[in-house]
Amino acid sequence: MRMLRAGRIGFLFLLACACVLAAVEIVHPGRATRASGLPEYVTSGVFTPAHPTASAALKDFLDLHPEHPVQPIAYTHTVHLAKGLPCTFCHVGVDQGPEARIPGVKVCMSCHQTIATDRPEIKKIAAYQARGEEIPWVRVYNYSESAHVRFNHAPHIRAGVDCAACHSDLTKQTTAERKVNLNMGYCLSCHTQKKVSIDCETCHY
Secondary structure: OHHHHHHHHHHHHHHHHHHHHHHHHHHOOOOOEOOOOOEOOOOOOOOOOOOOOHHHHHHHHOOOOOOOOOOOOOOOHHHHHHOOOOHHHHOOOOOOOOOOOOOOHHHHHHHHOOOOOOOHHHHHHHHHHHHOOOOOOOOOOOOOHHHOEOOOHHHHHHOOOOHHHHHOOHHHOOOOOOOOOOOHHHHHHHHHHOOOOOOHHHHEO
């Protein structure tokens, strides 16, 4: 009985420590890079459900995500959208396949080779290009591998679902913020309202 009680206390202590570590990392997030030096959004080509740190694993398990993750470049959606730049210019393939690709440094510099070259954030981008590095953007929306979700952007775009439905109004955001909780309840509610499939196989594998 005493051993059982001690075991429970030990487990609760470890859980509390892990929660503290996760909270610290949420408040002071590090750069989203792996041991390989690649940004999190760049795949190594090898599937693994592993997490880079224990606190990252705990945050994933508890579905904890920072609302406003710190980005390496203070990209402002407000300015670019106001100038008429379509989402598909930076997020290539969003209307053709599952992923809304995160723009690489070459995409940014295709415009900023000549536009606003004197601004501090543009100089940061130019420095990444000069070093031959990609910008280590931090993903704002994603699904845990353990959720086994296969979200596909293309059919949603074809169905006329506005980007703001899932990403909130980006014309009012500077760096992207996590304004919508894309949990199962949110998705099921939307599918039910639009009278489309809510079969498990529609979204899960």
